[in-house]
Amino acid sequence: MTTTPVEQVAARLDDAVRSATAIPQPSAGEDSLTLPLAYEVQRAGLALRSGRGDTTIGVKLGFTSKAKAAQMGVSDVIIGAITSSMEVVDGGEIDLSALIHPRIEPEVAFLLGEDVDPHDPRSVARTAVSHVAPALEIIDSRYRDFAFSLEDVVADNTSAAGFVTGPWTSFAEGRVDLDNRGVILEQDGEPVMTGSTSAILGHPEHALSAAKRMARLYGHGLPAGTILLAGAATPAVPLVPGSRVEATVSGLGRVGVTATGASHG
Numbered sequence: 290m291t292t293t294p295v296e297q298v299a300a301r302l303d304d305a306v307r308s309a310t311a312i313p314q315p316s317a318g319e320d321s322l323t324l325p326l327a328y329e330v331q332r333a334g335l336a337l338r339s340g341r342g343d344t345t346i347g348v349k350l351g352f353t354s355k356a357k358a359a360q361m362g363v364s365d366v367i368i369g370a371i372t373s374s375m376e377v378v379d380g381g382e383i384d385l386s387a388l389i390h391p392r393i394e395p396e397v398a399f400l401l402g403e404d405v406d407p408h409d410p411r412s413v414a415r416t417a418v419s420h421v422a423p424a425l426e427i428i429d430s431r432y433r434d435f436a437f438s439l440e441d442v443v444a445d446n447t448s449a450a451g452f453v454t455g456p457w458t459s460f461a462e463g464r465v466d467l468d469n470r471g472v473i474l475e476q477d478g479e480p481v482m483t484g485s486t487s488a489i490l491g492h493p494e495h496a497l498s499a500a501k502r503m504a505r506l507y508g509h510g511l512p513a514g515t516i517l518l519a520g521a522a523t524p525a526v527p528l529v530p531g532s533r534v535e536a537t538v539s540g541l542g543r544v545g546v547t548a549t550g551a552s553h554g
């Protein structure tokens with residue numbers, strides 16, 4: 290069967306996910322991508338996952354911290370999808386043998402209680418949020434050395450590999466203040482990163498309008514039930530075999546996961 294260049298890159302990335310084997314970056318070879326094409330690759334990859342019953346259940350933003358955006362030389366966030374197979378229960382285990390060189394970062398997650406129409410200016414993501422939770426995101430670039438261009442990482446579904454959400458708090462108007470909340474990331478009971486929710490676009494709620502804008506631009510849906518990972522509050526750390534990682538977001542609570550097995554990296 291004839292496949293397009295977009296489908297070929299998507300298939301290579303999908304194989305990399307399923308075999309937990311790093312591949313060369315498209316930007317390093319003849320498959321160099323523009324940003325719109327990179328999002329097409331991302332969509333094609335999600336279609337392959339969906340064909341295996343791995344459905345999209347949310348979206349995530351990347352490059353939401355000024356430091357990370359500056360490091361990448363970009364001025365806007367990126368959007369990816371999180372799928373059912375990526376979800377790990379709070380307090381549960383993540384098997385590193387299915388991953389390449391995983392890292393973990395503390396985030397804030399929102400749950401949409403109502404549909405958001407990315408194309409309707411009257412549809413406001415913030416008012417559609419029903420709950421908020423502390424979260425952990427596991428990122429695992431499918432590229433060698435965890436190195437990539439902006440287009441490479443978009444094609445790779447923004448390195449999305451896993452996520453854990455902690456206890457959900459009702460997001461009644463004005464009741465949950467997410468401004469400049471302290472965030473601690475602990476590994477085996479020892480703090481390894483500290484930060485603030487203000488590292489997420491200045492305020493995690495800014496991620497809601499950003500996600501709506503990016504969803505409109507790049508064809509993501511935001512139906513009721515969507516989990517929205519707003520972005521990292523600290524830099525990511527390597528996920529060490531056997532370790533227990535917990536994140537605390539002041540005022541929201543704790544979320545944790547234990548790493549089992551050994552990654553391929």
Ligand code: 0L1
Nearest residue numbers: 350351352428442447448
């Ligand atoms: O979730 C993130 O902030 C990661 C976005 C992609 C960049 C990376 O893999 O570090």
Ligand code: MG
Nearest residue numbers: 350426520521
């Ligand atoms: Mg993240």
